[in-house]
Amino acid sequence: MEHRIIDQQLDVLRDKILLLGGATEAAVNRAMQALTERDSELAKRVLEEDRAINQMELEIDRMSIEILALQQPAAHDLRFVISVAKITPILERIADHASNIAEAAIILNNEPQIKNYVDFPIMAQTAADMLRTALDAFTNEDADISREVIKRDKEIDASYHRVFNELLELMIENPSATTVAAHLLFVAKHLERIGDYVKDICELNVYLREAAFIKHSKQV
Amino acid sequence: MTSKITISNLDFFYGKEQALYNISLEIPERQVVAFIGPSGCGKSTFLRTLNRMNDTIPIAKVSGTVKIDDKDIYAPGTDVVALRRMVGMVFQKSNPFPKSIYENVAYGIRINGIHSSKADLTDRVEKALQDSALWDEVKDRLNTSAFGLSGGQQQRLCIARALAVQPEVILMDEPASALDPIATQKIEELVVELKKQYTIVIVTHNMQQAARVSDSTAFFMLGKLVEYNRTQKMFTNPEERLTEDYITGRFG
Numbered sequence: 001m002e003h004r005i006i007d008q009q010l011d012v013l014r015d016k017i018l019l020l021g022g023a024t025e026a027a028v029n030r031a032m033q034a035l036t037e038r039d040s041e042l043a044k045r046v047l048e049e050d051r052a053i054n055q056m057e058l059e060i061d062r063m064s065i066e067i068l069a070l071q072q073p074a075a076h077d078l079r080f081v082i083s084v085a086k087i088t089p090i091l092e093r094i095a096d097h098a099s100n101i102a103e104a105a106i107i108l109n110n111e112p113q114i115k116n117y118v119d120f121p122i123m124a125q126t127a128a129d130m131l132r133t134a135l136d137a138f139t140n141e142d143a144d145i146s147r148e149v150i151k152r153d154k155e156i157d158a159s160y161h162r163v164f165n166e167l168l169e170l171m172i173e174n175p176s177a178t179t180v181a182a183h184l185l186f187v188a189k190h191l192e193r194i195g196d197y198v199k200d201i202c203e204l205n206v207y208l209r210e211a212a213f214i215k216h217s218k219q220v
Numbered sequence: 221m222t223s224k225i226t227i228s229n230l231d232f233f234y235g236k237e238q239a240l241y242n243i244s245l246e247i248p249e250r251q252v253v254a255f256i257g258p259s260g261c262g263k264s265t266f267l268r269t270l271n272r273m274n275d276t277i278p279i280a281k282v283s284g285t286v287k288i289d290d291k292d293i294y295a296p297g298t299d300v301v302a303l304r305r306m307v308g309m310v311f312q313k314s315n316p317f318p319k320s321i322y323e324n325v326a327y328g329i330r331i332n333g334i335h336s337s338k339a340d341l342t343d344r345v346e347k348a349l350q351d352s353a354l355w356d357e358v359k360d361r362l363n364t365s366a367f368g369l370s371g372g373q374q375q376r377l378c379i380a381r382a383l384a385v386q387p388e389v390i391l392m393d394e395p396a397s398a399l400d401p402i403a404t405q406k407i408e409e410l411v412v413e414l415k416k417q418y419t420i421v422i423v424t425h426n427m428q429q430a431a432r433v434s435d436s437t438a439f440f441m442l443g444k445l446v447e448y449n450r451t452q453k454m455f456t457n458p459e460e461r462l463t464e465d466y467i468t469g470r471f472g
Contacts, residue, residue: 004469072428074455076465211457 006071010080013063014139017084017091020056021135023049024091028131028194029100032124035105035187040111046102050095057092060084074207083208087138090197090204094131097190097197103148105181106191111180114170120187123159126152127191138203143209146202147220158194165187223272224389224419226248230284232265232443234277239265240443243284252420256433258466262443263423268393270421271307272300287390291385305332308382312394314374316366316381321358324366324377324456325349328385344384351417352380353410372403379410383418390414392422396429408433426469431455438464451471 027046034043064085067073098118137145154209167181167188203215214220225247232240240262247253255263262379262407265274272293274280286293293303305328316324325345328334335341345362349355354376358369366377382390392411396404410431413418424430430437431451439462447460458464467469 006469074427074431075458075464077454077468 001101006067007075009063009071010069010077013060013067013081013084015149016056016060016063017088018059018135018139020053020091021138023053023126024095024098025131025135027053027095028101028124029106029108031098031126032120032128033100034102034122035108036124036219038105040108040109042107043102043109048100050099053092053095057088060088079208079211083138083204085148087201087204094197095193097106097194101187101190104187105121108180110185112121113173114177114180118182119159119163120191123156123163123188123191126155126159128137129177130156130195134198134201134205138208141205143206144208146205149200149202150172150220153195153199159164160188160192192198221248221251223247224288225421226285226287226290227270227284228287230269230282230286231275231282232262232269233279235279236442240269243445245438245445247419247449248420252415252422253435253439254430255421255423255440256425256430256437256466257440258471259402259425261440263438263440264393265423266440267393267423269344270389270391271309272298273304273309275276275339276302285465291466306384306387307389307391308387309391310378310382310393310395310399314371316369316374316377319366321349321362321366321369321377322362325380325384328381330370332385334385342388347375348380348384351383351414352376353406353413354380361405370403372399372406373408375399376410377402379407385412387418387419389419392420394406394425396424398427404429427455430445431444439466441466444471 025050028184031046032044033039034046064081067081071077129153133145134149136142137149164185167185171178171181203213206212206214223246227246228244230240230243231238243266253268257263268274269282270288270293274282282294286374288303288307291299304432307468317327317422322345324364325348325405328340329341329344331388335344339461346359347356350356354373357373358377361368379390379395399407408429414420415435422430422434434451436449437451437454438452439446439458441462446452447458447463453459454463455467458467
């Protein structure tokens with residue numbers, strides 16, 4: 001097999017999106033840690049590092065466009081560049097949700113703590129697991145694992161509904177906790193959205209591997 | 221989709237040398253089919269079996285069948301001249317006759333006796349030049365030499381010449397490989413336009429050209445048909461590893 005100019009560029013692109021994936025995963029984990037461990041310094045770090053994530057997104061965009069325009073990839077090469085170009089903004093949005101959770105953490109850490117954060121640790125754990133598995137599946141181009149992750153989105157949705165109801169009850173029982181509960185509701189919503197985005201990544205993993213579009217179809 | 225050309229189990233030999241191995245494929249009516257593959261893979265040889273252009277090579281030998289509209293073109297008694305009128309050809313290098321623009325197009329109509337009068341002949345010349353998207357550029361100089369045209373214009377003149385005798389199929393052997401990007405684009409637009417009326421088979425080394433103009437693509441290697449698929453499928457998710465390696469430049 002001959003060495004191609006495009007191979008080197010695809011390798012660089014792969015490295016860049018894996019770095020972005022790692023940074024996004026770290027942002028989600030740290031944001032939740034900042035909340036559960038009431039660590040506002042860690043929350044601030046998440047906000048600072050979001051700028052670097054935005055820069056990574058721009059770099060990957062630029063490089064994807066350059067490869068499409070100059071190398072005119074086909075077949076698997078084409079699917080790879082398209083997948084990277086579509087996964088990148090998804091990761092950036094996941095990182096934005098992590099920033100939003102970090103902002104909520106800074107506010108909540110100044111408020112008195114209301115019992116244990118109900119279902120949050122499980123929900124956050126599921127979201128983080130799904131994200132890590134989805135990124136591994138992208139690296140290994142594993143469509144089967146990606147399909148498994150897609151199914152797990154239901155777990156997050158179920159947790160979200162539980163958290164929602166618990167927080168609603170809390171607000172009714174204890175109106176003085178309404179501000180805290182309202183912020184926590186947003187955090188729950190951010191985690192739920194992260195689950196949706198991870199699902200989108202997995203759908204692109206399947207496209208990369210099988211050239212099949214499973215988005216918006218009932219069949220996974 | 222109606223099949224215009226049906227090729228079954230075609231073998232082709234230059235003397236003892238086998239150039240094509242057991243090729244079978246169907247070319248649908250009013251579609252563009254592109255043949256791609258490395259130099260020497262047999263794609264031009266295969267193209268030339270479709271209007272028996274290889275008959276001119278004394279050592280050439282063909283077995284298998286090529287049917288156009290269900291008629292075997294290699295059956296004894298086939299009128300090869302009529303066949304080549306029905307299956308026109310455009311070559312890599314434009315080859316206008318050393319005559320005026322008008323005469324280049326009128327020639328085929330005249331020797332085939334297609335026209336009913338002088339006025340009809342002129343109408344047919346104009347129609348062919350319009351269909352080949354050349355009319356506006358040459359209408360004021362029809363009686364000047366064809367050699368005064370640019371390379372791209374000469375190639376479209378050759379297409380007009382092929383169209384003038386009312387073919388049903390047009391074979392194009394790398395029709396744009398010697399042209400600049402603008403002239404190439406005109407030929408490609410013309411191919412897409414012409415498929416409304418004609419069945420077109422195009423041999424090209426330009427992968428992007430095959431992707432842009434064709435409905436289906438056939439990939440040949442070492443005289444064998446490796447993959448024949450919808451062009452969209454071929455360039456996004458080919459079925460054969462060899463096809464993937466070729467279209468992504470993993471070997472030349």
